[in-house]
Amino acid sequence: MSSSPIRSGVPLSAALVLGKTPSLKEPCLLGDRLYWLEQRPQEKGRTTLMGRPVGGGEPQEHTPGAWNLRCRVHEYGGGSCALGLGKDGRPVAVFVHDGDRCLWKLALDQPGAEPMRLIEPTGERFDGALGGGLIDGTRNRWIGVLERGESDQLVAVALDGGALQSLHQAQDFCGYPTLSPDGGQLAWVEWQQPCMPWERSQLWHGTVSASGCIEGARCLAGSGPADPQGISIFQPIWAGDDLVVASDRSGFWNLERWQEEQGRWEPLLPMQAEFAMPQWVFGMSTHAWDGEAIVALACQQGRWQLGRLAAGRWEAIEQPFNDLAGLCAQQGRIACVASSPTEPSGLLELELSRGQWTHTPAAPCPVAPDALSVPLELWFEGHGGQPTQAWYYPPAGGSHDQAPLLVKSHSGPTAMARTGLNLALQFWTSRGWGVVDVNYGGSTGFGRAYRERLDGQWGVVDVADCSAAALAVVQRGWARADRIAIEGGSAGGFTTLAALCFTEVFSAGASRYGVADLSALAEDTHRFEARYLDGLVGAWPQERERYLERSPLHHADRIRCPVIFFQGLQDVVVPPAQTEAMAEALRANQIPVEVHLFPDEGHSFRDGATQIQVLEATETFFRRHFQL
Template sequence: MAAGAALPYGTWPSPISSELVVRAAAGLSDVRVDPSTGAVWWSESRPDEGGRITVVRQDPATGVAQERVPATHSARTRVHEYGGAAWWVADDTLWFANWDDQRIWRRGPGDDAPVPVTPEPAQRHGERFADGVVSSDGGWIVCVRESHVAADGTALDEARNEIVAVPARADGGGEPVVLVAGTDFVSSPRLDPTGTRLAWLVWDHPRMPWDGTELWTAALVLDGPLPHVVEPSFLAGGPDEALVQPEWTEDGHLLVVSDRSEWWNVHRVDGTGDLEPLGPVDAEVATPPWVFGQSRYVVDPARGRIIAALTRAGTDALAVVEQGRVREVPTSFTAWSALRLDGDGRVVGVAAAPDAEPAVVRVDLADAGSPGIEVLRPSRDLGLAPEWFSRPEPIEFPTSGGRTAHALLYRPTNPEVTASTEERPPLIVTIHGGPTSAARPQLSLATQFWTSRGFAVVDVNYGGSTGYGRSYRRQLDGAWGIVDVDDCEAAARFLAERGDVDGDRLLIRGGSAGGFTTLAALAFRDTFAAGASSYGVADLAALAADTHKFESRYLDGLVGPYPESSDVYAERSPIHHLDGFDRPLIVFQGLEDEIVPPNQSEAIVAALEERGVPVAYVAFEGEQHGFRRAENIRRVLEAELWFYGHVLGFEPADRIDPVELRGA
């Protein structure tokens, strides 16, 4: 192809292939710094290894990185099904929850292989562990346990969540000892510097942890016959205040992130439970705790300051909070997570930018105005010039009820093609999951896959998304299936009316909660030409009956209590409103999904096929909620591209195996 040739949108040849999307990809998540050695540890999710999660240790002297979880294991927990914080380090020893059996395993610095710590449960995956901290003497792991079996080995009607102490040095027989119980959910057990006080968070149905939580503390006794807590006491929080990430300071003060001021800011907790804001700012320090162990701020005791990631208008910045003032640190990164502090007062974390995938970096803030940045674990070398990447443009647009909603617009970008002047590009409206979540302005090859082929993409942060304050986050209360659909439709119409995209070639796609919004938009509106749903919700009542404990009452807030509001559930469920659902649909589903079970996708596919609506169904054995295996990630991208070409009448430049269309 001659450089600069004009080609129809959607047909542009691109080096950003489905194979490149997954090649040597590694999802970087948690980061730890071992205070005893200064070594930095991080976890990597690897699609080309079936989505296995390994843990890597970087030698502080040589910089050499060594994998510490063997290929036979995967450091991933099933607590809350979404997991997170599945591994912990102390004294150069790694403990991790293993995916296959959910037991805790240990690997010391001289061990050739890990050994199990906790016993084999009576039922597979019957006991699960997450969010741990190792006691100062290395003898105990204090963590969250989720039990699905009773003491006699029978299955529980509902899983039981507790904070337990696990003998850290046991070899397969480390029976956990219950420290905290009695609430529906617990998280964030944190030991003070002396190891004698424990802080933690709790909440009960029907709240979610971004709605309202409570902060508790107690004296902790680990050196008696059995570990136990003494005089547990409530400190702060409640049904309308979401507390996140409690942390102890070196001098024994307790900090926590609270949204009582509208924004998730860091506060100090006094002895009476009152909260003092340490640096009030109209920005969010926290993100919704879908997974355990998220760390968005660290305490720098030597300098008497806090370093935090702030989300403002959907974009992250690193900031220093000192003496009540907040100063943003100039960097090129727009997304931060997993912040830790090393022994020299430097911040270590995962950072990404619009032209850079996530990397593990270390930031020296000796001069906060000119930080020194060292990349410890670089993102992969894509072999692409920056000109290939479409940069996100934050946009605001009017929507229903006089509201303003937010999105990130990615324009078609390909340096080897001249955009046609005779047409406008098709638009893919992408809907994040959750729905309490957000699209972030960082490089995603899955997005660039589309923009480099001539599609515009808009990532919509509809009402209910995070990063814009508590009031914006609560816009979905009782309105899921309305506000989100309104905002996604408004984003598409706004861009079409502005002349950015072709209003006759609007597509919509999403996964999980985003899949529900996709199905609802196609069932209740006539704006979109076609849609793609990945493990989406078609029947709200069925979801309320079938989903796992963590989200079993989530719909109480998003839709209404069930069964009292069963009529609303029926009104909002796409499966019950197919008269206007006449646009083609492609559906992707993992067959081991316990969050949105396969029966949701199977029901909508069967119903549309019966009505003669073109529908494709692509199911994957061995996949859960979200696709982790390289071959399946590739198939989703390619099948979706083929589907859009079929619907819109263009031939992709890629060679793709076609998809079976039913009902056509």
């Protein structure tokens, strides 16, 4: 990083904004220490376990060298490391090492201790995917998810090593197990195809017997594929002896508590706010029990805030960050990953009794605060005249009228355009571009009805909303209509290609591992998303014609502007054949095309060198074709 912050008017380099700053994930307070996962782009995306004393102090790397903590359950993973106290009361970590895909145990209070493998691989690697687990200290074991073949199950393994013990076979998918404080009850989430967990899912509960088996497993909440009232359940926790979840049966993911005697759920805090997010990965956390109260993250109109439940009401906790994730709590102290439009992502710690907080950035910000472009909230008429939201970032210097515009289409498509400092976005504004980051219909953070705008309408609503956002910026005099580019990755790559096909708003596009052929994706993707398109497009193969109508590959002749593609050759979510076919179709139509392939990358790019190359190549490509 630069030794002194870069001032306004200086273009940022890709190497400065990417490739060096680690991503912080899944903080965990345990005793007098704070632990977290650190994914390092400068080490080809390797993830390691870090720890330091609560309140600050020198960080310690617990898994140095070649250790790489990564879960591959459902391909997207998450929850690669569980921390807790063993039967002897000593802190321990159990993690999945990506080298052999096995579970390993590490004693955290023994400096220099070497990890111990708990299960043996079947050949070079373990046969299956493990993750999303917890430490059952009472029984001295790890409990988590095993994905093998076409099903998930809850399994356990002793912290001394041994064979996996099957605890519960899910009908289809499962995750997020949570153990009651006395170790006698286990709750977890399940869902079944064709539904995704944020569409319809259920909370399951069982009693843990003296032998460690799960008995009396039953469904307590949520809905299945056949239920016309879609209800999604997110992140069960134990608040003392009470079981608490986020459920969206009210239209927003709100917190509810199970009342065993009445056999019903009690809303804890009815609000038009989201206390959850789409469960793409394990390890996400938006609420926690600090020993006395429930603390939570809530999203209202695209901004996150931190608060607690006090006497049945929401009490916001004052702190300056509005992009928050990964909440954990212990004995009146909370921690999470936090950022704001002018503060980089870092670890936020807060003592509830005194209201004092500290924030430790993952890396210093190389840009002076007055040189940063701060997002302006933009509401506009989207598809069908619906009020739709985006964040607009003005170009450096504030000269809007002649500025080129970059439209960002997020992935998911359930993700959301967040407000935390994004230096890759600042790369563009420092070069005189305006950027509009669109929360198109289907995005999270605005309630279930906003998410459901995309039901059966993928390739229609998202395209219309991104186009409308661009035109809204132009109509305000903030950009030139003939210099609008669009870019996105994965689902955002599909929206990018579809927008180039079916509108005339954009003059260039960049697709990172984007979907080009919906029918091919329906037939050739991984288990987790095998039926996702049923809800986004229509039942396959019954609605084949609709798939063809919306697939950019089948309408490549409509694209009249240059396109640049980026694709990892290890991608099993969107196979490389999609990018190759789309690029070839455009070449056949004499459209300027550039393709960058990365042999060691999968779906999303983890290596910092790759990230830098992508950003530099995209900017060079757009600049050349816009004659800037």
